[in-house]
Amino acid sequence: MPQFGKEFRKQHFFQLPDHVVPVNNGSYGLPPKEIIDRFHAAFDEDVAFPDGFLRVRQPVHYKEAVRRVAPILHTAPENLALLENATTGLNAVFHSLNLRKGDIVALPVTTYGACQKIVQFYHDYRGVELQLVEVAYPVSDAELVAKFRKVFETHKVKVALFDTVVSMPGVKVPWEQLVALCKNFGVISVVDAAHGIGLVPLDLDKAKPDFLCTNLHKWFYVPRGCALLYVDPQYHRTIQSLPVAESYVAPDAELPGDDENNILYRKFLWTGSRNFAPLMCVSAAIKFREETCGGDEAILNYCYKLAREAGEVVKSKWPGAQIVENEEGTLSNAMLSFFVPIEEYSNTFDATDRDALARLVTFNSDWQLAHKHTFIPIAGHAGKIVARVSANVFNELDDYRYACDALDGALKAFFQ
Numbered sequence: 492m493p494q495f496g497k498e499f500r501k502q503h504f505f506q507l508p509d510h511v512v513p514v515n516n517g518s519y520g521l522p523p524k525e526i527i528d529r530f531h532a533a534f535d536e537d538v539a540f541p542d543g544f545l546r547v548r549q550p551v552h553y554k555e556a557v558r559r560v561a562p563i564l565h566t567a568p569e570n571l572a573l574l575e576n577a578t579t580g581l582n583a584v585f586h587s588l589n590l591r592k593g594d595i596v597a598l599p600v601t602t603y604g605a606c607q608k609i610v611q612f613y614h615d616y617r618g619v620e621l622q623l624v625e626v627a628y629p630v631s632d633a634e635l636v637a638k639f640r641k642v643f644e645t646h647k648v649k650v651a652l653f654d655t656v657v658s659m660p661g662v663k664v665p666w667e668q669l670v671a672l673c674k675n676f677g678v679i680s681v682v683d684a685a686h687g688i689g690l691v692p693l694d695l696d697k698a699k700p701d702f703l704c705t706n707l708h709k710w711f712y713v714p715r716g717c718a719l720l721y722v723d724p725q726y727h728r729t730i731q732s733l734p735v736a737e738s739y740v741a742p743d744a745e746l747p748g749d750d751e752n753n754i755l756y757r758k759f760l761w762t763g764s765r766n767f768a769p770l771m772c773v774s775a776a777i778k779f780r781e782e783t784c785g786g787d788e789a790i791l792n793y794c795y796k797l798a799r800e801a802g803e804v805v806k807s808k809w810p811g812a813q814i815v816e817n818e819e820g821t822l823s824n825a826m827l828s829f830f831v832p833i834e835e836y837s838n839t840f841d842a843t844d845r846d847a848l849a850r851l852v853t854f855n856s857d858w859q860l861a862h863k864h865t866f867i868p869i870a871g872h873a874g875k876i877v878a879r880v881s882a883n884v885f886n887e888l889d890d891y892r893y894a895c896d897a898l899d900g901a902l903k904a905f906f907q
């Protein structure tokens with residue numbers, strides 16, 4: 492196993508200037524320099540001869556990327572489509588479900604902002620009803636599943652949207668159990684696995700969600716934007732790309748057998764002009780993970796352990812902080828979340844006041860980025876302020892000491 496940490500950063504992530512302390516991989520991801528070089532070479536290949544590239548090479552690269560990544564997700568390439576990001580993929584799913592007035596979509600209050608807005612859109616334009624699942628972390632997996640069950644028992648839910656790993660707080664979700672629950676209640680499962688591949692194991696043929704979208708640019712070392720949409724075979728006819736494009740295939744179109752089997756490829760290969768350089772990095776990312784890092788297990792062992800240890804740094808900085816973890820320890824991953832003891836900074840701050848919270852969140856990011864070249868995001872959750880740090884192969888414990896000081900500095904500056 493390679494020596495991860497500062498030395499590894501110097502060897503493989505040397506695009507990072509020395510003064511930058513990256514502890515927020517969860518937001519945008521970060522590819523190593525060799526994959527950035529691959530990205531540039533891919534784009535050079537395109538612009539050297541666009542006609543040849545778009546007409547001949549692009550389909551080959553697309554197929555190759557899907558073929559390489561399918562075994563990692565434990566499903567057939569035919570069930571996968573490559574697109575730009577989780578937002579696009581989940582929009583395509585909701586657009587294709589053709590929801591109507593009165594249809595109920597269940598989603599937890601922790602759903603990522605953009606994904607809540609997707610459902611809100613169908614509420615505003617189509618009369619779809621939202622059923623929010625209330626959850627205040629830390630909760631056990633059993634409690635979370637019970638909350639969904641209660642909503643399914645009391646409402647005729649058509650679709651449920653939930654994460655593999657929540658954004659804020661950055662906690663793991665028992666998504667396989669929720670998929671199974673959906674099946675029992677005849678609910679369509681839509682899984683937001685933006686934090687998925689490269690962070691948590693995804694065995695799709697075993698879990699069998701109806702739809703799942705996972706970003707390759709967050710934890711898999713592919714440059715932005717690159718994501719995979721998994722579609723259960725029963726929905727291959729239903730799903731359409733968003734934007735609707737030349738590749739549109741009517742749900743009842745007659746297709747030759749070969750096209751029927753490759754219908755996602757046909758629908759998602761050409762969704763308007765786009766940049767194929769990120770997806771041409773998928774093989775390089777797999778190689779980096781396997782050969783340079785020593786495989787998924789080595790990466791995850793290092794990152795999960797480092798995130799746990801970052802919790803000790805947090806506790807020594809703020810003895811009053813609460814790590815967001817349940818008794819079973821099932822929430823933890825390569826992101827560590829904690830409730831900031833905001834009362835140490837202000838006796839009057841009210842985290843449920845949306846305007847005050849928005850001012851604090853913006854000030855925090857502006858201040859840390861401008862003065863400290865690092866970033867620990869914060870958000871409101873359960874009436875408290877939650878903060879999140881991410882661990883990656885280029886991080887060491889020192890990074891969290893530095894970043895916690897930066898967050899402390901931002902909070903002091905805001906409340907002074």
Ligand SMILES: Cc1ncc(COP(=O)(O)O)c(C=O)c1O
Nearest residue numbers: 518576577578603657658683685
């Ligand atoms: C849980 C979750 N869902 C969806 C997204 C959106 O991902 P993207 O901006 O790549 O579409 C994010 C991004 O941070 C996220 O954390």
